[in-house]
Amino acid sequence: MKSIFVAIVLIVSLGYFFYKVMTLVKFVLLGKPENRFDQLGKRTWMMIRNAILQLANFKRPKGDILYAGIMHFMIFWGFMILLLGEIEILAGGLVSDFTFQFLGYPLYSLFIFSQDLMAAAVLIAIVMSLLRRFIEHPKKLNYHFGSYLILGLITGLMLTLFAMNVSNGVNPEEPVSKAVHWMLFAGTYIKVFHVTQPLSPAVFEVIWWAHLLMLLFFLDFIPNSKHLHLLGAIPNNFFLNLTDKTMQLQPINFEAEGVETFGVSKFEELTWKQLLDGPACTECGRCTDDCPAANTGKILSPREVILNIKENMKANGPKMLKLKQGEKLADDQRVPLLADEAVGDQRMAFKKEHPTEHNTATSISPQELWACTTCGACQQICPVANEHIRDIIDMRRYLVMTESKMPQELSATFRNNDTNGNPWGLGLDSRLDWAEGLGIKTMTEQPDAEILYWVGCAGAYDDRNKKIAIAFVKLMQAANVKFAVLGTEESCCGDWVRRAGNEYAFQTLAKQNIETLKKYNVKKIVTACPHGYYTLKHDYPEFGGNYEVIHHSQFINLLINEGRLKPAKPMEKTVTYHDSCYLGRHNNIYAEPRDVLAAVPQVKMVEMKRSYANSFCCGAGGARMWLEEKEGDRINRVRTAEALSVKADVIATACPFCMTMIDDGVKDKGVEDNVKVLDIAEIVQRAL
């Protein structure tokens, strides 16, 4: 009789679970294709390393992340092992008196030992979690009912399990009783409280059923809650971005016939991997906690970008699945993915009143999209391999290219760039004016140059950054490097254009530059701009431009190591180095700029609180350089304050955008007489 009830309950709950999961799988498969099936071995290893061994939870093993990592490790492995016990319990419900006793005693005892230990470990983790939620109360967490329901369910599961273990331990009819001394916790409980009698069969039955029902409810709750990550996170760590190109943007072919919209305005225009990011999200909030925009009072929360896409998918998915072949879901039938500015204004007003609350919605507003600096902090810390930036860029693409809706200052900058190939809109014929009197040769004048110096727009047109270009040129001349520049033939590399979503203008620039580089048979490029570095190195190969690209920090370091540059003059200063996002997180270049600085005699290096992969953005990436920052604190002020707090005399940068932002920040604070912002090239050049 019991086995029939158990079977019915099991079939219903498993049926519901698989129905829900299959529906979600179907939603995800509505996304566009993307190849994440290469290097299966490496993928498998990454999945094991990140998810199974849980190493992705310890990316920055300090403070709350370490605490939560340990807690999560105990719950994850606790459940993995307890799953065996649950199978035994379930099987016992279906087939009377079924146990794993047949495994034989040393093994069965070990099994009993593990079940008891893990139940306790999970309970400890629950206590840790409650302490964290109520005492530490990190603002990055979502404090919604579902989280507490799950914690309560797990507690219930563990307590019922413990009760059954204690009862079985003293019940000579139960095989557990023969291994009772293997149970560290239940066994101790029996001894300490002198338990001699098992529970009455009726009470035991009630506890057994309570346990089963909680377990199955938990199962069915998974697809409807953030615990969906139990299913999403492992595959997402398998399908992660394995390349060193941190922003895997969807390719767009503008020659294709019949395409009328560009970029993403509907969830199904994202790839399946982009859609899988939502179910994988654990809502841990680390992305938002590290996000420079979210940290300075903007409404962008990278977690909510991922979650809102998921909610939109869940809102529109059922309608999509009902469509017949060839049918399309009409715009007025769907819940829009892109909200208008009015919605963004409302969210901003809400954020001002409730600075730590994050409300999940079904849409994303333009204000959220434009707040992103593409610094990569979110995806760097994400434990489930989510890729936030490309979602944001895909939606920006729609706003810019299809709708031509963008902040006014951006449209002016695009116009400047279209006409003159630089965002300042200064005359394209004055691109080489900075080099007057330096004796620099162009590729035409020096076709056999060993390396091309890509000056970039900032180096060529921005007054502060021109000085860096000059310093770097003097370094190369001092080291007898045979280099050349493109001069007026160089154009904007397109970094900010692409990040801003103007893929069409980007491709035009990229193809034009590749054509120019091909003309001079350029193989090796050095640039002082991490944004140019990223674009030339990672974006241009998409269009047939393959070069060995070197950042000037690497190049100067090489020249010092080879003895071609000898910074001998001491600089008795305390220097702190600000990691550029595009150099650090996006390209893993952390050591060389520091090595270069350390090569200058008597430089005393200090690190800021946030540095290396945890560096805090200057605020200029992702086209933010050209946008006004109206809401909240200015990111550059926050970062400058951090640099000033370590009492450095010099803030060293290796990126023109960082230079501009930090330099502004220092002037803003009125400390420019005491604190200098210098590029590493300038520091070395002063030391020659």
Added chain:
Amino acid sequence: MKILVTVKRVSDPEAKIKIKPDGSWIQTEGIKFVVNPFDEIAVEEALRIKEKQTGEVVVVSIGEKTVAEQIRAALAMGADRGIFVNYTGGYDSYDVATILAKVVEQEKPDIVILGKQAVDDDMGQAGFMLAELLGYPQAAFASKVEISDDKKKAKVTREIDGGLEIKEVELPCVITADLRLNTPRYASLPNIMKAKQKPIKELTVDALGVAVKPRVTIKKLTEPPKRKGGVKVESVQDLVSKLKNDAKVL
């Protein structure tokens, strides 16, 4: 409502201008050409009026075949069709107004919008001459345009010396766009692609029945004397003493 907008192809305002050795014209090699910035504002205003009122925006330009590039730019912003008056000889503002008047007679727009001036020659005459030739009222240096509900009048706020003037003109009329009228949009990609298919009608001055006979002729271009820079002063005190004792302006 039909709106005719003029676009002039001008050298990019950021380009360094060099004069040909014989002084006959500027060197155009390596110079980018763009839509006159005030004409872009004019196109934007026409599009905004059209978006409110429905209708058609027609863009007209005069010159060599290359002006098609500027017409396309306006079509990409959203204008409906173009008119290209093919003329390669010399002309002055009066001739431009005469040609435009013929185009207006053919097209019969409700409003003609032009930029307040072209940033290459800075003449700033054609719009007003056109209005006079047609006997239309004009609203110069507009910073705000409101069309009346019956679409018979326009109330225009104009930028004048020392303030603003609000002027009412009956349609058809000529409006010239000033800087603050609007910020021109960045063309969307679907519109850029559509613009390639939009019709541009080619006309000649002969077909329009205009005999171009410029009254104003540029004889020679020369470089103006350059102002010499002075000195950098070290401090505010230094500046004040120099202004008082050397320049004697305080």
Added chain:
Amino acid sequence: MGNVIILCEHKNDELVKQSLSAVKAGIDAAKALSGKTFLLLMGSGLDKVKGAVSNYGADAVLVVDDPSLAGYTAEAYAIAASEAIRANSASLVLATTSAFSKELLPRIAVKLKAGMVSDILSISADGGKISGFSRAMWAGSVVADVTVDGEIIVASVRGTAFEHAPKVDTASEIKAVGVKVDTQALKAKQLEVVEHKSTRPQLADASVVISGGRGLKGPEGFKTIEQLADLLGAAIGASRAAVDAGWVQNDLQVGQTGKIVAPGLYIAVGISGAIQHVAGMKDSKTIVAINKDPDAPIFQIADYGLVADFAKAVPELVEEIKKIK
């Protein structure tokens, strides 16, 4: 033939001073042409202002004073002006460049079937005839020599390129010209004039101009330079960037597409010195530039350059000038 007619602009019963540049240009041209100089004053209720223009050395002041000209419109004034011009056999019609003349002269030119040159820097005459003009193009990068064919020539005169006509003892004859404009047929009507209230001098009149640009960072930055302006009795100007950003009103823009000024002292604060701005102020007698960027192109034309942040330097400047005043 050979007479010169100069359109004089008036406001609040006073002659607009810059008109005197065109008067000077016109009187000189009339000498070369052996013709007469007539000043043309149009409007309604001109009793007060017509006296104010009668002693600048013109042969006569033509006054079109009619109620139909109350409330300026280019449409009505073009009719009145062209009738007065025809009646006095002029071969040259001048007015100083201003928002008024910019939209009026082209209409008059068409009525007279005359060619027109804008914003001239000089007039040359040869053998009793006008032989040409010079004018700036491409934001002042180029000066063009221009000739105009036809019996009548219309030209606007750059105010900064000609001195103001001096006062003379003999009064010009005042001649009333009867012109009636059918206002019903105009299709245009002035509804309202909103004057920017300011106690400071107008840009074109001021002997000192203090201009602010993008470097002032916002409207608050202009508050800082206003203190200096008040101390020096200066007018406030602005670069296009500042006007475009909406920090100040449009008519303060100095530059190619705004006002051309040439005061005794021009102080550019937070202005980088783009060619379009320089085109509007490079003829100032003394130019001072305050900019925190030592490489700003403005320093290449400034007589005195101070590399400093305006927020510190301008209040300091106010204090220093107070000391010597």
